[in-house]
Amino acid sequence: MLKDLDPLLLNQIRLGVMSLLVSLKEAEFNYLREELKCTAGNLSAQLQKLKDAGYIDIEKTFKNNYPLTTCRITKKGLEAFRRHFEHLKSYKPFK
Amino acid sequence: MLKDLDPLLLNQIRLGVMSLLVSLKEAEFNYLREELKCTAGNLSAQLQKLKDAGYIDIEKTFKNNYPLTTCRITKKGLEAFRRHFEHLKSYKPFK
DNA sequence: TAAAGTAGTTTAAAATATAAACCAAATTTT
DNA sequence: AAAATTTGGTTTATATTTTAAACTACTTTA
Numbered sequence: 376m377l378k379d380l381d382p383l384l385l386n387q388i389r390l391g392v393m394s395l396l397v398s399l400k401e402a403e404f405n406y407l408r409e410e411l412k413c414t415a416g417n418l419s420a421q422l423q424k425l426k427d428a429g430y431i432d433i434e435k436t437f438k439n440n441y442p443l444t445t446c447r448i449t450k451k452g453l454e455a456f457r458r459h460f461e462h463l464k465s466y467k468p469f470k
Numbered sequence: 471m472l473k474d475l476d477p478l479l480l481n482q483i484r485l486g487v488m489s490l491l492v493s494l495k496e497a498e499f500n501y502l503r504e505e506l507k508c509t510a511g512n513l514s515a516q517l518q519k520l521k522d523a524g525y526i527d528i529e530k531t532f533k534n535n536y537p538l539t540t541c542r543i544t545k546k547g548l549e550a551f552r553r554h555f556e557h558l559k560s561y562k563p564f565k
Numbered sequence: 566t567a568a569a570g571t572a573g574t575t576t577a578a579a580a581t582a583t584a585a586a587c588c589a590a591a592t593t594t595t
Numbered sequence: 596a597a598a599a600t601t602t603g604g605t606t607t608a609t610a611t612t613t614t615a616a617a618c619t620a621c622t623t624t625a
């Protein structure tokens with residue numbers, strides 16, 4: 376029960392990224408950075424972890440000559456996110 | 471919004487302790503340890519953090535000659551827990 | 566009374582998170 | 596057209612957190 380929570384989703388920034396990507400399907404690096412009010416370095420590190428876990432895809436392109444990093448949630452990531460919340464829902468205050 | 475999540479409740483063991491104490495109002499150390507399937511050392515450390523934050527009270531007595539540690543949630547802890555979940559609920563999958 | 570068990574705490578190492586320093590290229594200022 | 600500044604990130608070094616293992620203190624059993 377309690378140990379079924381996804382360790383990757385017990386971090387504020389990673390949880391925030393996943394949450395936003397669930398609704399948005401796609402988000403740019405600086406949008407996430409601003410929305411989550413975190414440093415670029417921290418965001419960069421956490422995105423890498425989500426990518427390593429196969430929870431998100433990261434696409435690197437250019438926009439107006441500047442590098443642009445775009446993130447999307449994967450099927451695996453979506454499932455992990457839903458599972459995580461199913462477990463959270465089993466807590467008393469939700470019943 | 472996202473940054474309103476309580477850092478203390480983003481740890482699995484602390485979240486588990488709080489969750490159990492919300493329903494039980496009182497729990498012994500070894501009950502928590504077994505329920506949460508964690509080592510005693512880890513539990514001891516996390517309980518201390520919850521106590522330092524004023525989220526739980528820890529009472530130390532003796533039972534059958536052995537030390538007995540009993541935990542209860544505080545008003546402050548209950549409020550923090552509820553607040554944390556209110557914020558979680560605002561995530562899309564809950565809507 | 567020696568060995569094993571109970572109930573935890575302390576510690577030290579491993580994992581994680583974070584800010585600060587850095588990089589490459591683009592743009593703006595002087 | 597240099598020099599300085601900005602953009603969009605990544606890398607790294609430090610600080611924090613987590614965790615298992617070692618330890619304390621006492622009790623029970625053999």
